[in-house]
Amino acid sequence: MTSQPVQTDHLAADTPLWAAPSTARAVDATVEVPGSKSLTNRLLVLAALADGPGVLRGALRSRDADLMIAALRALGIEITEGDEPSTLHVRPGRLHGDVSIDCGLAGTVMRFVPPIAALADGAVHLDGDEGARVRPMGPVLDALRGLEVGIDDDGRGLLPFTVAGTGHVTGGSVDVDASGSSQFVSGLLLAGARFDDGLTLRHVGDTLPSRPHIDMTVETLRAAGVAVTVSDDEWRVEPGPITARDVRVEPDLSNAAPFLAAALVVGGTVRIPGWPTSSTQPGAQLPEILTRMGATASLEGGVLTVTGTGTVHGIDADLHAVGELAPNIAALAALADSPSHLRGISHLRGHETDRLAALENEINGLGGRCTQTEDGLVVEPAALHGGTFRTYHDHRMATSAAILGLRVPGVEVENVATTAKTLPDFPQMWVDMLGSR
Structure with a gap:
C-alpha cells in the first residue's frame, strides 16, 4: 500500500x-x-434532546467534549458546570438556527450534530479544522437528504456545509453506507426519536466497523426510555420522548x-x-x-x-x-x-x-x-x-x-x-x- x-x-x-x-x-x-469521550458526547446529545433538565457526572472535559458542549450551546441548549467541571447540568430548549458551529477535528461533533441541526429553526453552518475537511461526511448528509432535509455542501460530502433546519424532521426510512465509520449510524439514531415518524435505518455497505460503538448508542437510547429494535444491519427508533436523567459516565x-x-x-x-x-x-x-x-x-x-x-x-x-x-x-x-x-x-x-x-x-x-x-x-x-x-x-x-x-x-x-x-x-x-x- x-x-x-x-x-x-x-x-x-x-x-x-x-x-x-x-x-x-x-x-x-x-x-x-x-470519563469516556464516546459516552460523554452521546449522553450530551440525549440530554440536549430530552424532556427535561438532566445531569452528567464524571463527564470527560477535553477538546472533543468541549466542542460538543459549544455546539449544543450555539443551538440554544443551556449547559452549566456543577461543583466541578466534570459535572454538567443540561437544560433543553428550542433549537435555534442561523448559527455557525466549529467541529474541530471531532468525529462525534461533525457526525452527531447535523441530525440535531435539522431540528433547528434555521440554517446551521458547520466547519472544522483543516484535517476535518477531508474526513468523509457524505453518508450522513445523503441520509438527511433522503429524509427531505436541505443540505448545501456543493456536492462534496465534506465540511464545510450548511443544514437547512426547519424545526422538525418527518423521519421515515433511509439507507446508509457506514463502511467508513459507525458514527454515520450513531449520529442519526441519537436524533431519531425526535423525528415525527421516528427512524428506520439500514446499513447497506460491505462492512460495518466499530460495531460496539453502535451498540453503545443503542444502549444509551434505551436507558433514556427510547424504544429501539435491532435486526442484523437495520435499526428502528420509535418516535417519542427522551427521558431526562442524572447519569454517571463510565x-x-x-x-x-x-x-x-x-x-x-x-x-x-x-x-x-x-x-x-x-x-x-x-x-x-x-x-x-x-x-x-x-x-x-x-x-x-x-x-x-x-x-x-x-x-x-x-x-x-x-x-x-x-x-x-x-x-x-x-x-x-x-x-x-x-x-x-x-x-x-x-x-x-x-x-x-x-x-x-x-x-x-x-x-x-x-x-x-x-x-x-x-x-x-x-x-x-x-x-x-x-x-x-x-x-x-x-x-x-x-x-x-x-x-x-x-x-x-x-x-x-x-x-x-x-x-x-x-x-x-x-x-x-x-x-x-x-x-x-
Missing part, C-alpha cells in the same frame, strides 16, 4: 518536542482514567490502553479503578487482547489489574470492531518478540489522519518493520532507535509514541498536546505512572 498520512496545520518551527520517558524499572501504578476504557500497555513493555503492574463488569466500549476488550500479548489480567472490586514481565508477544488479531485500539496495539507489536498481523482496520484510513499510513511511516522511521496490507498492518520484530515521531494531530498516535519510548531512548514526540482531545493531562499522567513505585 502507498497511501500517505495527512499532516495538516503544521506546527511552528519552535514548537518543542516531548521527550518520551524511557525506563528499565518495572512499573507499579494506579491510574485514574477520566471511565474511557480505550484511554486506559497506553497505561496498561506499559505493564507489558517494562514489566510490573498497572491498575485502573472504576472498570465496569460489562461495557459496550471497545476498550472492554483490552484485557483479552493484552493477555494474548503476554499479560495477566484480573478484575476485582471494580479495579482492573494488568501485570506484565517486560516481554511482549506478537498477535494475529481482527480489530475490526475495536479499531481505536489499533494504534496502541501496533506500538506494542513493534516491541514484540514475534510478528503481528492486525486485520480488519482499513477504515482507520479515514480517521484524524490515515492511521495505517501514519503508523507505517513513524514506526519505520524508528527502525521498525511495519507494512500496510489491504485491511491492516503487519509488524515484525526489529531493533528500534530514537528519533522524531510525528502525530499528525492524532491523539492515539501520540500515546503510541509514548509506549514505544518506554523501551526506546530518544523518542521525541511532535505535538503531544494533541492528546488533549481525550486525555487533557496525558504527559503528566504518564510521568506520574512511571514515578509511582
Whole structure:
C-alpha cells in the first residue's frame, strides 16, 4: 500500500518536542482514567434532546467534549458546570438556527450534530479544522437528504456545509453506507426519536466497523426510555420522548490502553479503578487482547489489574470492531518478540489522519518493520532507535509514541498536546505512572 498520512496545520518551527520517558524499572501504578469521550458526547446529545433538565457526572472535559458542549450551546441548549467541571447540568430548549458551529477535528461533533441541526429553526453552518475537511461526511448528509432535509455542501460530502433546519424532521426510512465509520449510524439514531415518524435505518455497505460503538448508542437510547429494535444491519427508533436523567459516565476504557500497555513493555503492574463488569466500549476488550500479548489480567472490586514481565508477544488479531485500539496495539507489536498481523482496520484510513499510513511511516522511521496490507498492518520484530515521531494531530498516535519510548531512548514526540482531545493531562499522567513505585 502507498497511501500517505495527512499532516495538516503544521506546527511552528519552535514548537518543542516531548521527550518520551524511557525506563528499565518495572512499573507499579494506579491510574485514574477520566470519563469516556464516546459516552460523554452521546449522553450530551440525549440530554440536549430530552424532556427535561438532566445531569452528567464524571463527564470527560477535553477538546472533543468541549466542542460538543459549544455546539449544543450555539443551538440554544443551556449547559452549566456543577461543583466541578466534570459535572454538567443540561437544560433543553428550542433549537435555534442561523448559527455557525466549529467541529474541530471531532468525529462525534461533525457526525452527531447535523441530525440535531435539522431540528433547528434555521440554517446551521458547520466547519472544522483543516484535517476535518477531508474526513468523509457524505453518508450522513445523503441520509438527511433522503429524509427531505436541505443540505448545501456543493456536492462534496465534506465540511464545510450548511443544514437547512426547519424545526422538525418527518423521519421515515433511509439507507446508509457506514463502511467508513459507525458514527454515520450513531449520529442519526441519537436524533431519531425526535423525528415525527421516528427512524428506520439500514446499513447497506460491505462492512460495518466499530460495531460496539453502535451498540453503545443503542444502549444509551434505551436507558433514556427510547424504544429501539435491532435486526442484523437495520435499526428502528420509535418516535417519542427522551427521558431526562442524572447519569454517571463510565471511565474511557480505550484511554486506559497506553497505561496498561506499559505493564507489558517494562514489566510490573498497572491498575485502573472504576472498570465496569460489562461495557459496550471497545476498550472492554483490552484485557483479552493484552493477555494474548503476554499479560495477566484480573478484575476485582471494580479495579482492573494488568501485570506484565517486560516481554511482549506478537498477535494475529481482527480489530475490526475495536479499531481505536489499533494504534496502541501496533506500538506494542513493534516491541514484540514475534510478528503481528492486525486485520480488519482499513477504515482507520479515514480517521484524524490515515492511521495505517501514519503508523507505517513513524514506526519505520524508528527502525521498525511495519507494512500496510489491504485491511491492516503487519509488524515484525526489529531493533528500534530514537528519533522524531510525528502525530499528525492524532491523539492515539501520540500515546503510541509514548509506549514505544518506554523501551526506546530518544523518542521525541511532535505535538503531544494533541492528546488533549481525550486525555487533557496525558504527559503528566504518564510521568506520574512511571514515578509511582
